[in-house]
Amino acid sequence: MTPFRWATWCRWAVGLSCGSMLGGLLANEANAQFPPHSGIVYPAPLAPQTVALPPLMYVRIAGPKGMKATFYRGEAKGETIETPAVVGLRPGYTYRIALSDVPGYPGRVFYPSLEVRASLLINSGLRHSDFYAALNFSGEDLARSVSGALIRKIIVLEHPDNAVPVATRTNEPLEIRVPGSRDLLNEAQEHGQPLVLVQLGQRELSADELAYTGVSGTVMLPGEKTLAPPRFPPSGPWACFPVGGVDPHPYICVPDGGDIGMPVGYGPDGKLRGLDPSDTVAEYIDDKGRKRITPSNRVCLCIPRYVITRGEVAPVAQIGLSAPGAAKLVNGLDVVAGQQVIATQGQKAMLEVARQKQHASGTSNIYGTAITGRIQGLEVKTSLRALERVEGVALRPEVQAPAGLPLHIIKWPDKCGAMIGDTVAFYLKFTNQGGQPISDVVIRDSLTPRFEYVPGSAKTDREALFTVTPNDAGSTVLRWEFGGVLQPHQTGIVSFQVRVR
Numbered sequence: 001m002t003p004f005r006w007a008t009w010c011r012w013a014v015g016l017s018c019g020s021m022l023g024g025l026l027a028n029e030a031n032a033q034f035p036p037h038s039g040i041v042y043p044a045p046l047a048p049q050t051v052a053l054p055p056l057m058y059v060r061i062a063g064p065k066g067m068k069a070t071f072y073r074g075e076a077k078g079e080t081i082e083t084p085a086v087v088g089l090r091p092g093y094t095y096r097i098a099l100s101d102v103p104g105y106p107g108r109v110f111y112p113s114l115e116v117r118a119s120l121l122i123n124s125g126l127r128h129s130d131f132y133a134a135l136n137f138s139g140e141d142l143a144r145s146v147s148g149a150l151i152r153k154i155i156v157l158e159h160p161d162n163a164v165p166v167a168t169r170t171n172e173p174l175e176i177r178v179p180g181s182r183d184l185l186n187e188a189q190e191h192g193q194p195l196v197l198v199q200l201g202q203r204e205l206s207a208d209e210l211a212y213t214g215v216s217g218t219v220m221l222p223g224e225k226t227l228a229p230p231r232f233p234p235s236g237p238w239a240c241f242p243v244g245g246v247d248p249h250p251y252i253c254v255p256d257g258g259d260i261g262m263p264v265g266y267g268p269d270g271k272l273r274g275l276d277p278s279d280t281v282a283e284y285i286d287d288k289g290r291k292r293i294t295p296s297n298r299v300c301l302c303i304p305r306y307v308i309t310r311g312e313v314a315p316v317a318q319i320g321l322s323a324p325g326a327a328k329l330v331n332g333l334d335v336v337a338g339q340q341v342i343a344t345q346g347q348k349a350m351l352e353v354a355r356q357k358q359h360a361s362g363t364s365n366i367y368g369t370a371i372t373g374r375i376q377g378l379e380v381k382t383s384l385r386a387l388e389r390v391e392g393v394a395l396r397p398e399v400q401a402p403a404g405l406p407l408h409i410i411k412w413p414d415k416c417g418a419m420i421g422d423t424v425a426f427y428l429k430f431t432n433q434g435g436q437p438i439s440d441v442v443i444r445d446s447l448t449p450r451f452e453y454v455p456g457s458a459k460t461d462r463e464a465l466f467t468v469t470p471n472d473a474g475s476t477v478l479r480w481e482f483g484g485v486l487q488p489h490q491t492g493i494v495s496f497q498v499r500v501r
Helices: 006-017 139-146 184-191 207-213
Strands: 057-062 068-071 079-082 085-089 094-096 098-100 113-116 133-136 150-158 174-177 192-200 253-257 280-285 291-295 298-302 306-313 319-323 326-330 362-367 371-376 379-384 388-393 407-413 423-432 438-446 451-453 465-470 476-486 491-500
Touching: 057 192, 079 085, 094 207, 133 150, 133 192, 133 306, 139 150, 139 192, 150 184, 184 192, 184 306, 253 407, 280 407, 291 407, 298 407, 407 438, 423 438, 438 491, 451 476, 476 491
Parallel strands: 057 133, 174 306
Antiparallel strands: 057 085, 068 079, 068 098, 094 113, 113 192, 150 192, 150 306, 253 298, 280 291, 280 438, 319 326, 362 388, 371 379, 407 423, 423 491, 438 476, 451 491, 465 476
16 A cells, blocks of 8 residues: 655645635535545654644534533544534534434434534734634534434625624524525625535444544634644645635625725715725815815724525435345435426627727837938949837826815724624714815714614713714714814824624
8 A cells, every 4th residue: 555655744734834714615415424445554743843734623512511522633532522512623524423422313313524624814913712613513404314314504704895884793693594406605705704614414334434524623612722633634625815716805704994985075066975884984075165075094904794594405205125034124314306497597798898098198100321422423322321219109188186175084993803792882083184174074884783872972072963863884974963163183083882792
């Protein structure tokens, strides 16, 4: 049997060394069975300091009170822990877990599979274990599994732009039920980046099978501080950012402030237009009586949020086979085949021809050698003109720079990261940096659907009229109206609190 070559291991290690987030495209179906090994003998892994492994994906396993979970980490005997518990899992592997001591199911063991495809990359000042994903095996999930259904769940890292405006809790993520006629993976990708694929059916596994599926160096149990490198390379498809994965920054960063999308401005009716969710702008009247608008800076908070897409596949029949001297029962979802009709079909037409008119940006005249000759008797006279180049450039029209905006507004939060349910305070400071007084300052802050304004938390150091109105994203618009004049170099500060949802 050919031993595993060090070159192969090094190529894998180099691929992991660029690990920021293991994104990659997911397979159409999660591998519900345990991943097969080739039987090749692998040498001892490289020293921990020579291999830069990707971050672990932390998952909180929970279920009915008293339930226990057993993990196999490359040894014949598994390790059992009480739930709920947070465990760290390496991306690129499929894990088989044994759930036992479930209330209402004495002596019965459930064997869900977890296929981890990605993990987070967060700020070095934050801990990955604080931003775990909650995986709850509810009583309904277990009951439907016993009745013969295959429960499928996908843990999705939600994109802030597609955030559902619903308040959630860290241990109780939003669960989206997907009908059987729709593809579960496509639905998950509509909300963000799929991270973990979970399947729970009726299949029962022996202790030998569970031990065979486990890989040492891939599971960090509660209370452990370090984890050795894995014994085997990843058994599932994965990609490494930035080589082939997905940039995790847009998924874990909740931006706020500034002016994105359609620029904020005044419509024909004089009303403000283009105030998108997360925009923060200030209005005022300058010394010449003109209405002006200036946006704030843009900030970003590390607030990842997970949602669960849940699907269910039920068998249409169960088959029992019997023969003299032996009986065999095929019960549940050892084999499941399903077909789905096309719910939506779309086709993108590629652009065939693109034309653009361009004007001349310059002219160039080249004068070459000029020879003239005439015959005067037997004498030939010539004149030679040296090569010359004359160029002319058509200058673009000058664009006048816009006049400086005297009002300057900056925004900052009291923390760089938060978890679901936390409270974050924002501060806005506005300053008249011009040499002339301005008047009628109005500050508007449109909150994203991930933020919920805490009533009564708005404060200001200047007298102002404060109002709260709903926006199109399912959140609110905060508005401060300051009357009177703001003299040069005068400032003002407003603050408010939001609850992360």
